[in-house]
Amino acid sequence: MTADKLDHAQSEMERASALERAGKWSAAMEAYTQLFDIAIHRGDLSATLSALRGQARVRQRQGRHDEAEELGRLSWRIADVNGLDRDAARAINMVATVRHSVGDLSEAKTLYEEALEKARQVRDEDTIGLVCQNLGVIANIRGDLREARTLYLECVGSAVRSGNRLTAIAAYNNLGMVCTDLKEWMEAELYFDRGIEIALRFEHLTFLGRLYLNRAEPLIHIGELSRALTGLSEAEAVAKTIGDRAIVAAAARFRAIIARQEGDLEAADAHLAISLAIAREARLELEYAEALGEISRLRQEQGDSAEAVKTARDARARFLTLGAVREVEKLDAAIAGSIGGPESLTSPNTQAAQ
Numbered sequence: 001m002t003a004d005k006l007d008h009a010q011s012e013m014e015r016a017s018a019l020e021r022a023g024k025w026s027a028a029m030e031a032y033t034q035l036f037d038i039a040i041h042r043g044d045l046s047a048t049l050s051a052l053r054g055q056a057r058v059r060q061r062q063g064r065h066d067e068a069e070e071l072g073r074l075s076w077r078i079a080d081v082n083g084l085d086r087d088a089a090r091a092i093n094m095v096a097t098v099r100h101s102v103g104d105l106s107e108a109k110t111l112y113e114e115a116l117e118k119a120r121q122v123r124d125e126d127t128i129g130l131v132c133q134n135l136g137v138i139a140n141i142r143g144d145l146r147e148a149r150t151l152y153l154e155c156v157g158s159a160v161r162s163g164n165r166l167t168a169i170a171a172y173n174n175l176g177m178v179c180t181d182l183k184e185w186m187e188a189e190l191y192f193d194r195g196i197e198i199a200l201r202f203e204h205l206t207f208l209g210r211l212y213l214n215r216a217e218p219l220i221h222i223g224e225l226s227r228a229l230t231g232l233s234e235a236e237a238v239a240k241t242i243g244d245r246a247i248v249a250a251a252a253r254f255r256a257i258i259a260r261q262e263g264d265l266e267a268a269d270a271h272l273a274i275s276l277a278i279a280r281e282a283r284l285e286l287e288y289a290e291a292l293g294e295i296s297r298l299r300q301e302q303g304d305s306a307e308a309v310k311t312a313r314d315a316r317a318r319f320l321t322l323g324a325v326r327e328v329e330k331l332d333a334a335i336a337g338s339i340g341g342p343e344s345l346t347s348p349n350t351q352a353a354q
Contacts (some may be wrong), residue, residue, distance in 0.1 A: 016032045016035055020057065020058060025243065033051075035047060035050075046087070049091070052074055055071050059071060061242075063282065065102050068094075072095040085118050086127070089115045089124060093111075093127060096134065102285075103321065103323075108134075112131050129155045130167055132155040132158065138323075140178050141324050141325075142325045143324075143326035149182075159171055169207045169211075172192070172194045172211075173207060181326070183221070185222050186218070193215070195211045196211045196212065206244070212238065213235040213250055220257060220261070228258060229255070232251045249284055250290070252275035256275065257294060259271060269298060276295070285321075289322065289324070293315040309335055313335065316335070319331065
């Protein structure tokens with residue numbers, strides 16, 4: 001391939017990536033499709049596989065999971081047939097993230113581990129960082145916080161070695177989340193702030209919305225409710241731009257927690273109705289379970305212990321299906337405590353949105 005053709009393909013990749021970072025999904029999909037056509041016409045296998053993975057990421061962000069998985073598996077097959085282990089590892093990671101997003105944590109973990117093994121064989125620091133991050137998220141959901149933190153720190157190390165700012169942003173977000181789960185509020189805030197700083201610098205709206213959202217939880221716990229509300233407004237503004245309904249659903253839940261802490265139970269109820277409706281319509285299983293958990297705490301505070309227990313059991317069943325062991329354990333304790341007394345269902349849910 002001539003230098004001019006390489007430059008053209010690289011330019012198309014940069015344009016598609018910029019549109020993806022900005023959350024302009026339709027335009028990004030069009031750009032990746034155009035890159036795919038160019039790459040196929042010129043016989044550029046590397047660009048072809050990159051375009052397929054880009055298309056898969058966009059379809060996943062749009063909630064079109066079946067298409068995303070099909071594109072990821074096509075990229076995987078092509079890479080395998082041509083002995084391209086680096087591209088195969090990245091494709092396997094892509095397929096794993098789709099399985100992860102639909103709640104199939106067991107299959108996702110198996111695929112992530114396969115991707116990590118391949119990436120380590122070819123010393124692909126970019127992919128090692130991505131996969132360590134994703135395995136850390138699963139460890140976090142399943143309650144192994146020490147393992148999660150170790151994986152996130154390995155992710156940061158890989159991001160530093162590879163110079164991948166996107167992976168670094170994700171790692172800081174996830175370190176903030178695991179510190180939140182460990183109730184290390186100040187450290188969590190510091191990690192989220194660092195991620196926000198990088199995301200703002202490189203205008204990565206997808207992660208920026210998540211970071212604003214997730215930072216709200218430690219801010220709530222240290223009593224910085226005004227800052228938490230400001231951050232939620234910023235997260236919602238980003239979510240509106242990029243069409244991320246999971247952020248909107250989670251932000252409504254956090255607003256409910258703040259309202260409940262301020263004693264405005266009617267407002268808390270209204271926020272949770274919004275969160276639940278969005279999660280139901282968009283089939284956001286984790287956000288739906290989290291909204292149910294907060295509804296349970298609200299019903300307990302409203303004096304309706306029977307409804308609190310009923311809702312907690314519904315949330316527990318959903319968390320169990322998702323493999324969220326820590327949330328199941330917390331709800332078990334809450335249900336037992338509610339039968340004997342009201343105290344255990346009154347603390348805020350510390351599980352941040354993924």
